[in-house]
Structure formats: C-alpha cells, structure tokens
Amino acid sequence: MDRRNFLQGALALGCSAAAHPLMTTVTLAGTQGGKPLGENRLIVMVLRGAMDGLDVVQPRGEALYAGMRPTLAQIPGIDLNGFFSLHAGLSGLMPLWHAGELAFVQATATPYRNKRSHFEGQDLLEAGTGMDVSLAAIKDGWLNRMLQVVPGLVAETAYAIGRDAVPMLEGPAPVRNWAPETRIKLSPQAQLLLEAAYEQDPLFHAAAMEAMEIAGDAGLALDVQGKVKGGPKLNEIGRLTKFAASRLREDTRIAAFSLSGWDTHKGQARALPRALVNLQDAILQLRDGLGPEVWSKTTLLAMTEFGRTARENGTGGTDHGTGGMMIAAGGAVNGRQILGKWPGLADADMFDQRDLMPTSDVRAWAALAMQDMFGLERGMLETVVFPGLQMSGEKGLIL
Amino acid sequence: MIELHSLGAGAGYSQQDVRQLAELLTGITYSPIDGLHYDKNRAEPGPEQILGREYTGESMDTIRLALRDLARRPETRAHICRKIAVHFISDTPEPDLLAQMEAAWGDAGGDLRAVYAAMLSHSTAWDPVAHKVRQPFEFLVAALRALGVDGAGVVAMSARDFQKLILDQMLLMGQRMKRPIGPDGWPEEQEAWITPQGLASRITWAMEVPGRLVNPLPDPGALAMRVLGDRLTDVVRKAATRAESQREGVGMVLASAEFNRR
Known part of the structure; x- marks a missing residue:
C-alpha cells in the first residue's frame, strides 16, 4: 500500500456511513403516474460486515472443504444440488428454493481487492465504481445514478428510509428519508393547530403533511415500545419489512435495506445463525407482506462487501476475505440454481492462496437484474450506473 | 484541504x-x-x-x-467569508455583505473576529426574516435553553436519558452528534433538514420530551412570547394557547416554523 492510498483510505473511513454497523436502513424509490419503471420491483439488501458465503452455501462436494473448516464443516447443512448445501439457519427458505424463487451466485465480488476494510468495501459496493476511482470523489451511489437516467421518474417519490445516510441512493436525484421507528403521534386537535401554524411556511407545511401521510399510509402508528396499535410487538426487521412492503405494494419500485451482524471472526457457529435468522425473516416477511401478485414481479438481491477466508481461524471464525456470495430471491428470479463459476479451493485456485477467487463482478448481476426487469440499456449500465463495468457472460438470473 | x-x-x-x-x-x-x-x-x-x-x-x-x-490566498478569503455568511445569515448572502467581510479579512490580516464583526454590523444580519433553519443540534440547544435546562442540567442527566432523549432523537432528526458523513461537514440548505423524517422527529421531540425534562412545564403562551418575541405570529400564539394540554401547547411553540428558524 502506498502512502497516498493510505491517506485516501483514512479519509474514506471518516466519510463512511458504513462506520455505523448497527444501523439498519431501508431505501425506497417510487414513481407516480406513468410508472416509468413498469410493474417490476427490485429490492437490494446490503449485508454489512462481510457474510461468509462459504458457510451459507457450502461447497460440500469440494474435497478440500472439510479439511479447511474442521469445526464449521461438522455442522450439517441442507443439500441443494448434490455439490452445495444450504446453512441450516436458512432452512425456512427451502420452500422458496423448491418453488424456483431462490438462487445464489457463488464466488462473486465487487472490484475491491487486497485491503479488506469493511468501510472501504461497503463504500465501493454502494458507490458501484471500480478501484480506479477515488472513493472521496464519488458523490452518488449506483441506485441514485440509475434513478437519474430513468425518464419520467418522479424523483420526489424516491425514499431513503432509515435513520442514517444510505449511500447507495444518495446523489442528485432527490430522495426522502424515513425510519420505520419514526413516530408522529398527535391528537386530532394538535394536528389541526400545527397544520394551521405551518400554513405560512411552505417548506414546513409540505414536510409535515408528507410525514403524516407516510406514517398514516403505512399503518405504522407505533407506540413507544414499537408496538403497532392492536398488533404484536414488531422487532426492527418486522418494522422495516412491514413498511417496505406497504410501499412496494403501491407505486414504489425499488427498495434497499441493510442488515448487519455478519462479521464472524470467532464463534461463527453461534454468531452466523443470528444474522441468518434476520435475513430469513426479512425475505419471508417481504414475501408475505407483498402478496403473491407483487412477489411474482419482485427480485431481491442480498449483497455483501466481500467474502471471508476459506480457512477457519483458531477461534472458530473466519476473517476478511475476497470472493463472496450473492443471494437472489423473489418470484421474478430464475431460481433453484447456483450461478457463477466455481473456482475451487486449491491454493493455486484461490486469491492470495487464502480467499475464494472472485469469478464474477457482483455489479454485473445487479446490472443484469436492472436490464431484464426495467429494460435499462447495457451501455448505460456499464458507463453511468456502474462506470467501468463489463457485463460479460452473466445471464439467467431473471425469468 | x-x-x-x-x-x-x-x-x-x-x-x-x-x-x-x-x-x-x-x-x-x-x-x-x-x-x-x-x-x-x-x-x-x-x-x-x-x-x-x-x-x-x-x-x-x-x-x-x-x-x-x-x-x-484571495480565493481562500472569498471562500471562507462565503461559508461563514451562508452558515449564519443566508444560503444566498448579498454581495455587499460578502464584500464587507472580505475587506475586514484583508484589513485584519485574516483575523476571523474582525470578519464576524463586519458580518454582524451589516444590515442583513438583522433582517427580521429568519432565512436559516436550525440544525438539529441547534434546535435541541435552543429548546433546552427555552425550557430552562442549562449546561449543568444537561451534565446532570443520566447517560441513558442523554442517549435516549437527546442523541438518539438528534439522529432521527438527521444529525449524528459530531459525526458528519463527509469532510465537507453538514449541509447548509434548509431542505436537507426539514424533511418529512426530520420534521416528524422534531415535532415528536417537542411534544413528548420536554415533560420528561422539566416539571412543571412552562406556560405555553408565556413561553411563546419569551422565545419568539417579535416573530411570534397569531397562528402560533393560538396554537400554543388553544392546545388541549400544556404539554401540547409547549410542543406547538417548539415545533413551530418560527422556533425552528433563525
């Protein structure tokens, strides 16, 4: 690493919204009137902390696998295709697999190499650029750049939902923020008085009206304990998916969440299932919340900043690696398949003899989904949305 | 840099x-x-x-x-004077204000106290129209002062209360204490702060938190006159005095656009 890159890295660390790993956020983009993106829905989930793709979709058919993971490989998985097995923590997704609504891309990664910093890795994943561009120079994320080029899209109906910045959707296309835990609880009299008080100030009036509308629309009148009125107490994932589903059933076409808890340096056998249950809950609750009609037009992509070391470490965990894994779920997905070229785990086949070798660019799969679902042009995807990307050979993700 | x-x-x-x-x-x-x-x-x-x-x-x-x-560098002088004027006075400061600030910078060899003095002696600094929106930190400091909670009162808060009633709420309003996303700091434009999310969080704070900080709550009508002075409008005075409860009356004052502007 040269000194300039070190300085640049330090700057990116200071800049990073990824520096708040406990934050869960969801981003939505909507359209009005002419529905420029059509009827399909894209949900992007950022798995912060680097998911161990080799433990989630386990290459049991790989002769070297068991020896490299002496304790983790002892835990039984669920056979997917005779070569790969699914982690038991995602057993609730097997009905989706059998229904052809769940696919995986093994050995995929962003262009991030050799540095293994969560913050930089997530910044690059959200910026959607290559290593040739200074992260400090990137002012927008790839979902925002996609919004910028969709003709007729009403940018005012794009929502960034969550307490924190959502770099993937940040940029010139204006987005709005909404955290599902935001409450606006006013008595009818207080609401009338406040509306009148804001009457002379258009900025405050518009924001207040929209806040009341969002909070009312989503049916999320939460009390202090996070309970929906008359309903069960929802956890953070429940609030997030309920709100996201309520929007996606309407005019919203794009949603992006982030889920954290994937940085399993030790005791992965206990730590990973805790993250997986959130992921599984989020996918199943979204499917249920969207209903069969909308789910059939939905693609959900779960991507992470990088993978983890092929070998288990001395504390039953894995460390920051390179090649990772992407999950695709939804009725629009060409499921029940494991995509991506499997590179193998022999020393010579690995990156730096320690990490799974990336055989595809994770941005290409996202680009493919946008191309197939929204009809976006390849040339635009390769220059504007993901500058420098070369889509080559990726196919078959979307029905 | x-x-x-x-x-x-x-x-x-x-x-x-x-x-x-x-x-x-x-x-x-x-x-x-x-x-x-x-x-x-x-x-x-x-x-x-x-x-x-x-x-x-x-x-x-x-x-x-x-x-x-x-x-x-003269470019630095112009850039920093503009940043100060944009932060304190208006997102679109008048050229004459900037010229006077830059002149003061030159005369005083870059002493920022002279620049601030020039800014405050310019008429636009005293424009009765409040052009800026208080950032969440400024809003919370102003609200605490309006309620009579001083620095010692804040220090006396339990760590848990400070986290839940101040820091967590400030985050919902769009500002993580001392942690802007980039090295360019916090946005200046009012649209960045008065979002549906940001304003909903200010309203909820104004309605629900003061009662947990001070007892008894101040009289809403008197509070409105004290903190808004000449900027108190008829509708805000009505909202403060006609609310169903003292809690909501105080909330109306602190949630008002006038209190959230400066």
Whole structure:
C-alpha cells in the first residue's frame, strides 16, 4: 500500500456511513403516474460486515472443504444440488428454493481487492465504481445514478428510509428519508393547530403533511415500545419489512435495506445463525407482506462487501476475505440454481492462496437484474450506473 | 484541504496541486505519547510544487509555511467569508455583505473576529426574516435553553436519558452528534433538514420530551412570547394557547416554523 492510498483510505473511513454497523436502513424509490419503471420491483439488501458465503452455501462436494473448516464443516447443512448445501439457519427458505424463487451466485465480488476494510468495501459496493476511482470523489451511489437516467421518474417519490445516510441512493436525484421507528403521534386537535401554524411556511407545511401521510399510509402508528396499535410487538426487521412492503405494494419500485451482524471472526457457529435468522425473516416477511401478485414481479438481491477466508481461524471464525456470495430471491428470479463459476479451493485456485477467487463482478448481476426487469440499456449500465463495468457472460438470473 | 477548507472548489488549482500537497503532508503523524508530530522517516522525500511555489525541507515548519500561503490566498478569503455568511445569515448572502467581510479579512490580516464583526454590523444580519433553519443540534440547544435546562442540567442527566432523549432523537432528526458523513461537514440548505423524517422527529421531540425534562412545564403562551418575541405570529400564539394540554401547547411553540428558524 502506498502512502497516498493510505491517506485516501483514512479519509474514506471518516466519510463512511458504513462506520455505523448497527444501523439498519431501508431505501425506497417510487414513481407516480406513468410508472416509468413498469410493474417490476427490485429490492437490494446490503449485508454489512462481510457474510461468509462459504458457510451459507457450502461447497460440500469440494474435497478440500472439510479439511479447511474442521469445526464449521461438522455442522450439517441442507443439500441443494448434490455439490452445495444450504446453512441450516436458512432452512425456512427451502420452500422458496423448491418453488424456483431462490438462487445464489457463488464466488462473486465487487472490484475491491487486497485491503479488506469493511468501510472501504461497503463504500465501493454502494458507490458501484471500480478501484480506479477515488472513493472521496464519488458523490452518488449506483441506485441514485440509475434513478437519474430513468425518464419520467418522479424523483420526489424516491425514499431513503432509515435513520442514517444510505449511500447507495444518495446523489442528485432527490430522495426522502424515513425510519420505520419514526413516530408522529398527535391528537386530532394538535394536528389541526400545527397544520394551521405551518400554513405560512411552505417548506414546513409540505414536510409535515408528507410525514403524516407516510406514517398514516403505512399503518405504522407505533407506540413507544414499537408496538403497532392492536398488533404484536414488531422487532426492527418486522418494522422495516412491514413498511417496505406497504410501499412496494403501491407505486414504489425499488427498495434497499441493510442488515448487519455478519462479521464472524470467532464463534461463527453461534454468531452466523443470528444474522441468518434476520435475513430469513426479512425475505419471508417481504414475501408475505407483498402478496403473491407483487412477489411474482419482485427480485431481491442480498449483497455483501466481500467474502471471508476459506480457512477457519483458531477461534472458530473466519476473517476478511475476497470472493463472496450473492443471494437472489423473489418470484421474478430464475431460481433453484447456483450461478457463477466455481473456482475451487486449491491454493493455486484461490486469491492470495487464502480467499475464494472472485469469478464474477457482483455489479454485473445487479446490472443484469436492472436490464431484464426495467429494460435499462447495457451501455448505460456499464458507463453511468456502474462506470467501468463489463457485463460479460452473466445471464439467467431473471425469468 | 484545498477544495473544502481553503481555496474552494473551482478556484483554479489542479489535481497536481492536490497530490503535491498530499505528499507534503506525509510525515505528519500522531502517537499518544508525542501527540501530533512530524516523522521524517514517514515523509515523501523531495521538494513539492503547490500553486506555483516550491516547498523544500522535510519539517513541520515547511507544512506550516504552505498552510500560511494557502490561508493568505484571495480565493481562500472569498471562500471562507462565503461559508461563514451562508452558515449564519443566508444560503444566498448579498454581495455587499460578502464584500464587507472580505475587506475586514484583508484589513485584519485574516483575523476571523474582525470578519464576524463586519458580518454582524451589516444590515442583513438583522433582517427580521429568519432565512436559516436550525440544525438539529441547534434546535435541541435552543429548546433546552427555552425550557430552562442549562449546561449543568444537561451534565446532570443520566447517560441513558442523554442517549435516549437527546442523541438518539438528534439522529432521527438527521444529525449524528459530531459525526458528519463527509469532510465537507453538514449541509447548509434548509431542505436537507426539514424533511418529512426530520420534521416528524422534531415535532415528536417537542411534544413528548420536554415533560420528561422539566416539571412543571412552562406556560405555553408565556413561553411563546419569551422565545419568539417579535416573530411570534397569531397562528402560533393560538396554537400554543388553544392546545388541549400544556404539554401540547409547549410542543406547538417548539415545533413551530418560527422556533425552528433563525
């Protein structure tokens, strides 16, 4: 690493919204009137902390696998295709697999190499650029750049939902923020008085009206304990998916969440299932919340900043690696398949003899989904949305 | 340093200047024992060319010289004066205000106190129309002061209350205490703060938190007159005095657009 890159890295660390790993956020983009993106829905989930793709979709058919993971490989998985097995923590997704609504891309990664910093890795994943561009120079994320080029899209109906910045959707296309835990609880009299008080100030009036509308629309009148009125107490994932589903059933076409808890340096056998249950809950609750009609037009992509070391470490965990894994779920997905070229785990086949070798660019799969679902042009995807990307050979993700 | 904190974007510097300055800064390091200091062994050797001047010698003094030169540039003067005026007065400050601030900078050799004095002696600083929106931190400080909670009162809060009633709420309003997302700091434009999410969080704070901080709550009508003065409008006075409860009356005052502007 040269000194300039070190300085640049330090700057990116200071800049990073990824520096708040406990934050869960969801981003939505909507359209009005002419529905420029059509009827399909894209949900992007950022798995912060680097998911161990080799433990989630386990290459049991790989002769070297068991020896490299002496304790983790002892835990039984669920056979997917005779070569790969699914982690038991995602057993609730097997009905989706059998229904052809769940696919995986093994050995995929962003262009991030050799540095293994969560913050930089997530910044690059959200910026959607290559290593040739200074992260400090990137002012927008790839979902925002996609919004910028969709003709007729009403940018005012794009929502960034969550307490924190959502770099993937940040940029010139204006987005709005909404955290599902935001409450606006006013008595009818207080609401009338406040509306009148804001009457002379258009900025405050518009924001207040929209806040009341969002909070009312989503049916999320939460009390202090996070309970929906008359309903069960929802956890953070429940609030997030309920709100996201309520929007996606309407005019919203794009949603992006982030889920954290994937940085399993030790005791992965206990730590990973805790993250997986959130992921599984989020996918199943979204499917249920969207209903069969909308789910059939939905693609959900779960991507992470990088993978983890092929070998288990001395504390039953894995460390920051390179090649990772992407999950695709939804009725629009060409499921029940494991995509991506499997590179193998022999020393010579690995990156730096320690990490799974990336055989595809994770941005290409996202680009493919946008191309197939929204009809976006390849040339635009390769220059504007993901500058420098070369889509080559990726196919078959979307029905 | 050049783009954000001295000359400003578009001020006629090149990427080469940025790279050269970065090379000059190598050598600055920090350790808990020595604090901020210069380590020659970490420095990029050789002279650096920045904005047409050559800087030689691997030392903190050379870096200070370069920083002084940056600070003395006319572009820096214009950029910093504008930033100050935009922060305190208006997102679109009048040219005459900027000219007076820049003149004061020149006369006082960059002494910022003179710049602030020039800003405050200009008529636009006293425009009765409040052009700026209080950022969440400013809103919370103003609200606490309005309620009579002083610094000692804040220090006396339990860590849990401070987290839940102040820091967590400030985050929902869109501002993480002392942690802006980028090195360019917090946005100045009002639209960045008065979002549905941001305003909903201010309203909820105004309605629900004061009652947990002070007992008894102030009389809403008197509070409105005291904190808004000449800017108190008829509708806000009505909202404060006709609310169903004292709690909501106080909430109306603190949630009002007038209280959230400055």
